[in-house]
Amino acid sequence: MRTPLIDNLQYANFSPRIFAQMREGGVDAVHVTIAYHESFREMVLNLERWNRWFEDHPDLIIRGTTSADVTRAQETNRTAIFFGFQNPSPIEDDIGLVEICHQLGIRFMQLTYNNQSLLATGCYEEEDTGLTRMGKQVVTEMNRVGMVVDMSHSAERSTLEAIEHSSRPIAITHANPHWWHAALRNKSDTVLSALTQAGGMLGFSMYPHHLAGGGACTLESFCAMIAEAARRYGAQNLGIGSDLCQDQPDSVVEWMRVGRWSKVIDYGEGSASNAGFPPMPSWFVDNRDFSNIRTGLTEQGLSTAEVDGIMGGNWHRFYSESFAPL
Amino acid sequence: MRTPLIDNLQYANFSPRIFAQMREGGVDAVHVTIAYHESFREMVLNLERWNRWFEDHPDLIIRGTTSADVTRAQETNRTAIFFGFQNPSPIEDDIGLVEICHQLGIRFMQLTYNNQSLLATGCYEEEDTGLTRMGKQVVTEMNRVGMVVDMSHSAERSTLEAIEHSSRPIAITHANPHWWHAALRNKSDTVLSALTQAGGMLGFSMYPHHLAGGGACTLESFCAMIAEAARRYGAQNLGIGSDLCQDQPDSVVEWMRVGRWSKVIDYGEGSASNAGFPPMPSWFVDNRDFSNIRTGLTEQGLSTAEVDGIMGGNWHRFYSESFAPL
Structure with missing residues (x-):
């Protein structure tokens, strides 16, 4: 079995068209x-939508809960979909919901999404x-049940x-080093070393807001x-954790940024003059473009084993060590 | 491996004491x-309580979701606990919650609990x-996902x-034949034949309300x-589906009977003068008493294979055919 191709963060406006692109791009x-x-109850409605997609498109996608599901997806030419939260809001103030959500x-669950949460501080707080x-x-509790x-x-x-x-071990599923591009969301060398x-x-x-030069960032850089x-x-x-937000209307970036916590618009990584989703770099527009990154990494002199690892093998190993109860 | 002992319906006021009695009685x-x-959200709180019991008493009980879990429980001298609803209220008006609840x-899910539900008519309606x-x-949908x-x-x-x-195949998990005791909750020969x-x-x-003679019913009868x-x-x-309600306070029988659907007390199978939980027959008080039934069945001339089946083997076979998705 070849090393799988894994993208460890997307929030696209998912559809059969995007699932077909995952298959075309060989994303496992x-x-x-x-x-x-x-809230917990609202999140369950999102799960129900995914259950419907799994039922309606069994030729394209399967529900993933263990690292073995990645292999099963590879063997059957489908894409395994794993779930995560970018905010602990679905567990509300109830630690018992951690295990329920794992079930x-x-x-994956972020302890914060930009703001202070019940659990930790977000990167936009002073x-x-x-x-x-x-x-x-x-x-x-996340360690005990197997939630990253x-x-x-x-x-x-x-x-x-x-x-x-x-x-x-924990994860930073989608960010870049601050020493490459000094965005608030990118991570310090201290954090990345400790991680x-x-x-x-x-x-x-x-x-694009995480890239040096934004959407104009080159594949080489x-x-x-x-x-x-x-x-x-x-x-x-x-x-890889591409943060692909393909096909989302701008109303969704507003939901991501302000949810229901503010009556005042917050532009997050954007600005009043650049409020919507920024355009993607030309070399990564959708799930069919991962081969560009593979080529770019090879041209940097990384070995085949290193490139295979970065393109999915490392996440696959991490899944196998992270998702089962202690 | 001996044929397992399975009780396919209890609503006791569960506690480590009762779990220990399950072990003492050899209930698998x-x-x-x-x-x-x-509601769905309230039911999740009940699941959380069970998760805590599984975490705190791993020497006594395990969470059961497949027929193989019964065998695993037997092999490790524990009792596998399977979940069911006596009312479809947790799926609210949302068919997508059937699969979520299976996950x-x-x-098991009853389509009604005494009253008319969104799905069917209960046995107390006119x-x-x-x-x-x-x-x-x-x-x-229950057929598709594997919920009985x-x-x-x-x-x-x-x-x-x-x-x-x-x-x-469906189930009537806890009732007796109407031809033996003409209670409203007991089932006609027509129903039992079709089932x-x-x-x-x-x-x-x-x-007791389902027994000929109530709590005074003899083991022989x-x-x-x-x-x-x-x-x-x-x-x-x-x-067997004992309907054991051990250690429950009378306030719980009121919750079972009227929930939040009525401001007027309904006595269900009881009466104003006999409103609480009725006393159990002397030969079945708790999980340690299943051997009395085994003895009683043998004395009726049933074969060992028949008795083994009735005491658990039949439910085990039914679990193996019922809980997986189609």
Whole structure:
């Protein structure tokens, strides 16, 4: 069996058209976001929509809950879909919902989405007070049941404390190094070193606000950054988390940014003059473009094993170590 | 491996004491009720309580979702706990919640609990209009995902239509034949013949209101009734569904009977002068007493294979054919 191709973060406006593009691009597994600001009950409605897609398109996609499902998808020419939350809102104030959500197939949960949550501090807050009392308890519970702590949208101290407190490796599923592009959402060398030294994974994002030069970022610049990250942190701790938001209307970026927490519009990584979804780089528009990144990484002098790992093998190993109960 | 001992309906006030009694009585699996009138969200709180019990008492109980879990429980000297609803209230008006509930481990659902539901008519209504439009759709969906239709508290026509409409065998998990004791909750020969001819299962109840003579019913009378049922319907379609409500306060019987649907007290199978839980027969008080029934059945002249089947083997076979998706 060849090494699988895995994209560990997408929030596209999913449709049979996009599932067909996953197949065309040879994508074996995708971790999809199913909640930003939803309550538990609202999140269940999103799960129901996915159940309907699995029932209606069994030739294209399967529900993924274990690393073996990636192999099963490969063997049957389908894409395994794994679920994650970008915010802990679906567990509300109830630690018992962590295990319930794991039983429903959730495999990643961010402790924060930009703002302070009940668990930790988001990267847009002025003060970062680290893991809360509940946050520590929830990380321990996530470790127990097999749900990965994701700190992509969290602040520096909170992220370092999550790495420290977690007994299992954590993930930053979709972000880039701050030393390459100094965006608020990109991560410091301190964080990335601590993350990867503890066995954690970084997924590189192609969301334009995370790219040096935005949508005009070249494939060469992106892949040279990955090659440098492989030197600093080890290629085995790196993967892709494209943050693909294909086909989403601009109303969705507003839901992502303000949910119901504000009556005032917040532009997040955008601005009043650039409020919607930014255009993607020409070399990564949809699921058919992963071969460009593979080519770009090879041209940076990375070995075939390193490239295979970054394109999916590392996430596959991480899945196999992360999703089962302790 | 010996034939397992299975009780396919209990709604005790569960506790480590009762779990220990299950072990003492050699009970390998129990189907427990986790909802009477709960909404989906309220039912999830009941699941959380069970998750905590599984975490805290791994030496006594395990969560059961497949027939293989019964064998695993036997091999490790524990009791497998399977979940069911006595009312479809947790799926609310949303057919997508059938699959969500199956993913959460629910394996049985009654289409009604005494009253008219969105799906069918309960046994206490004056008019029985059979399966509703949604009821037919939900039975088909339950067949698809692997959730057993249970008609224990349903009215005659609705039950016959459920047997007819379901593509998989259904169950009456806890009731007795009307020809033995003419209680409203007990089932006609017509229903029991149709049920078992379609491969469905009847679980015999020891709830006193379902017994000839109530709590004074003799073991001999109960076992002679089972022997007669085996002659009429075939021993392979019979099992136990004790309806054990051990340690419940009388406030719980009121919740079962009126939930939030009435401001006026309804006495159900009881009466104003006998409103609480009735006392159990002396030969079946808790999970340690199943050996009395085994002895009583043997004394009725049933073969060892027939007795083994009724005491659990038949439910085990039914589980193996019922819980997986089509």
